[in-house]
Amino acid sequence: MVLLELKNPADANARYRRRVVVPLVRRSTLTGSDVLKSSRINPIFTVDGIEVVLYPLEIVSVGLEQLGDKVGLLARAGKRIADALDELPTQAWK
Numbered sequence: 082m083v084l085l086e087l088k089n090p091a092d093a094n095a096r097y098r099r100r101v102v103v104p105l106v107r108r109s110t111l112t113g114s115d116v117l118k119s120s121r122i123n124p125i126f127t128v129d130g131i132e133v134v135l136y137p138l139e140i141v142s143v144g145l146e147q148l149g150d151k152v153g154l155l156a157r158a159g160k161r162i163a164d165a166l167d168e169l170p171t172q173a174w175k
Contacts, residue, residue, distance in 0.1 A: 099142050103166075105133035122168040124161045128153040137165050 108125060111117055111134065119125040123134050129152050155162065 098145050100145060100148065101140065101142050102148070103162075104136045104139045106136050108132040108134050122165050124158070124165055126155055126158055126161075128155070135162065135165050137169055140166075140169075 105126065105128060108117075109132070119134075122137060125132055125134050127133070
């Protein structure tokens with residue numbers, strides 16, 4: 082599993098030793114009712130040549146010491162990531 086670290090552009094939270102991360106799950110490991118195609122809440126990206134699915138329902142805060150090396154950059158996918166995260170509160174009331 083790869084984790085997507087959500088960063089504040091102003092880095093206002095730099096003094097905290099924790100980061101909010103969203104799992105990116107290898108698409109090849111998903112079966113059955115799991116996400117097999119891209120959707121607004123579960124977009125698919127390619128990281129280091131591997132297809133991964135964003136899992137915003139698994140969002141969590143972790144300590145910096147738990148994060149490994151950076152393996153890719155999804156800055157160009159910012160809109161799709163923001164859209165997926167926007168689905169969390171907008172679907173909560175349904």
